[in-house]
Amino acid sequence: MKDADARALLRALFDAALAAARPATCLAPYIAKLQPPKGRTIVIGAGKASAAMARAVEDQWPHPLEGLVVTRYGYGETCKRIEIVEAAHPVPDDKGRQAAGRIFERVQGLSADDLLLCLISGGASALLSLPAEGLTLSDKQNVNRALLKSGANIVEMNTVRKHLSAIKGGRLAIAAQPARVLSWLISDVPNDDPGVIGSGPTVADKTTFADALAVLAKYRIDPPAPVLKHLQDGAAGRIEETPKPGDRRLNDVETIMVATPQRSLDAAAAVAKAHGVDVVMLGDNLEGEARELGAAHARLAIDTAQRGGKPVAILSGGETTVTVRGKGRGGRNVEYLLAQAIAAGGTPGIWGLSADTDGVDGAEDIAGAVFTPDTLARARAGGCDPQALLDDNDGHGFFERLGDSLITGPTRTNVNDFRVTLIAP
Template structure:
C-alpha cells in the first residue's frame, strides 16, 4: 500500500496532463522541492518546443535533465547552495515579456530549498529560525507563515517578479488541506497572512529568534504579496498530486487483497504521539467491538503531524506516531501498522518510517528496550532501527506527506 501511494504521485504520471499550450514567447521553467527535479524531467520529456530553466531540489533528489538546470541543496535546514540558487532564480525571471510563460514546479521541501532572506537578514538567521520552528511543535501552516514574512522570494514575491509574463503553477501538495500558499511557503501565489500573524505564532510557541528577525516582523518590512496584487493577475495554479489521491491508491491495493480500506482523513494534524494514541483507540474498537468498521480492514490516514522535541533521540514524526501507537496497543495480537513519509525522509533521517507488529514490544524488551523510554526521548528511529523494522525507500522524488496504515485482522 505504501509503495502504491508513492507510485500514484510520481511526476512522470501526474505532470503531462497539466502541461499548458506553448506560449507565443519563451518558456522558462523554475521550481523547488523534493519532487521538483523529477517534475522538470517530466516536462522536458513531454514539452514539444524550446525551454530553459532552473529548479532546486534536496541533495540526492536530482534527476537527469538536459535543458533545465538542476541544483541540489540542503533540507530541512537551508544552506549556501539553496541561497545561491534562490538568488539566481529570482534573477532568471527578470525582464520577461507578456507573451512569455513561466512554468513553476513546486513540491514540499521548497521552503528550505529557497532560503533567500529579506534585506537585513542572513542565511544564519534563516537557519536559526528553521531549527527553532522544527523543534517547536508548530504546524506546517504556522511554520510557513513565519517563513513567508522573512523571505525575498516566498509569499508571492517570485510570481510578482515574473510579471508581466504568465505563470502556470504545477504543485504536488504535501500539506493538510492542499492550500497552495502552504506548499513551499507559496513563492508564486498571493499570501493573505501578515507580519502580525507571523509574530503571533512566534509568541505562541515562545520562539527564541535573532533580534534582526523580530525587528523585521515588528516593522512590517516583511509584508508579503497579497492575492489581489495586480502583478498576480496572470497566475494560474493546479494541484497535480495530493495526499488524498495517494490514500485512494493504497485503498485500491487493500481491496485487491480482499480487505476493505477506510480513509480516516488526508489532513490529520497534531502532536504525533497524540494522534498515535487516538488511532490506537480506534483500532482497538474495530478489533474488539467491530465498530465503526468490522475487521478485517485497513485504516488509512494522511496529513502532517508535529513533534515537540523534548529528548535527544533520532526523531521522526512517523516513528513517533508508531511509538505512541505501540505503547497504547501493548502488543495487540491482531493489529499491525506502517507509518512513513512519502518523500522517503522522516525527520532528519534518510529513513521513510517503520512498521509495527504485534511482537514489536516483546522483541524490544528482549533487547532491553522500552517503547515508552524511546518515546520520552523522541527516539523512534533508534527504537525501530534496532528491531530491523525501519522502512527505507531511498529518494522517492515525490512528496504527498505522511502515510499511515493500520491493519486490523
C-alpha cells in the same frame, strides 16, 4: 493473517500511494494540454519532487525551454535543458540560497509573450531560501532550527518563513510580471492550501508580519535581533507586506494541483479492497502531536479488532508535529508509530506502517517504520524500554534496533505522511 503477508500488504499500500504521486505520471495530462507561448518558456522550481517534475517536462514536452530548479541532496535528476541544483533540507544552506537568488534574477525582465512554468513541491520552503533585505542565511537557519523543534505546524512555520523571505509568499510571481505564470504543485500540506505549499512563492498570502510574530511568541522562540526587527518593522508598516488575495498583480497567475495526499490515499484504498480488505478513511489532513494521534489510532484499532469480521485497513494522511524534549532525533512518523505500538499493547492482529512519502522522516534518511503485534515483546526481550525511548523522542532508535525501519531512498515526490493500520484478527 501471517506476519509476512501483513507486512507485504502494508508495503503494497504504501507503494501504491507513492505511484499515484510520481511526477512522470501525475504531470502527463497537464503537459499534454500545455501550448507553447509566443516567447520563451522558462522553467523554475523548488522542492523534493522538483527535479523529477523537471525531468517529466523535458521528456514529455518537445518545445524549446530552459530553466533552473533546486532540490534536496540526493533527489536530483539528469536533465539536458533545465539545470538541477541540489541543496540542504530541512535547514537551508548556501547552495540553496545561491540557487534561489539565481531563480529570482532569472524571472525578472520577462515579457508578456513569455511563459514561466513553476514546479513546486514540499521542501521548497527550505530549498528556495532567499533572505529578505537586512537578513542573513544564518538568521534564517537559526529560526528554522527553532521552528522544527518547537512543535509548530506547517502553516505556522511557513507563516514565519514567508515573512523572512524575498521570494516566498507571492513575491516570485510579482517579480515575473508581465509574463504568464503557471504553477504546477504537488501538495504536501493539510487541505492542499497552495499558499502553504513551499510557502507559496507564486500565490497570494493570507498571513501577515503580525501573524509571524505571534507564531514566535506562541512557541517562545527568541529569534536573532535582525529577524525580530524585520518582523516588527513589517507589522508596523515600515516594510511592504506580501501580496494579498485580490492583488491585481497576480491576475495572470494560474495554479494547478497535480498531485495530492487524498489521491494517494485513494490509490492505496483501491489496493486494499482488491485484497479483500475493508477500508476506513480518516482523511488526508490529520494534524496534532504525533504521539497523541498514534495512541488514538491504537484505541480505534483495538475496538475494530474486538468486533471481529473482515480485515480492515485504517488509512490517513496529513502532517503531525513532534515537540522535541528529549535527546532523540525526532521524526513524526516513528514517534506516531511507537506511541501506537505502546497503546496497542501487543493486541493480536494489529499491524501499522507510517512513513513520509518523500522518503525522509524528519532529518533522517529513513521514511518511517512498521510495527507488528510482537513489536513490544521483541523490544523488551532485547532489553529495550519502549516508553523510555518515546519519552526521549527516539522512535528512530527504537525501530532501528528491531530492524523495522522503512528505508525507501529518494522517492522524488512528496504528498505528506502516509499512515495505515491493518487489523486482521
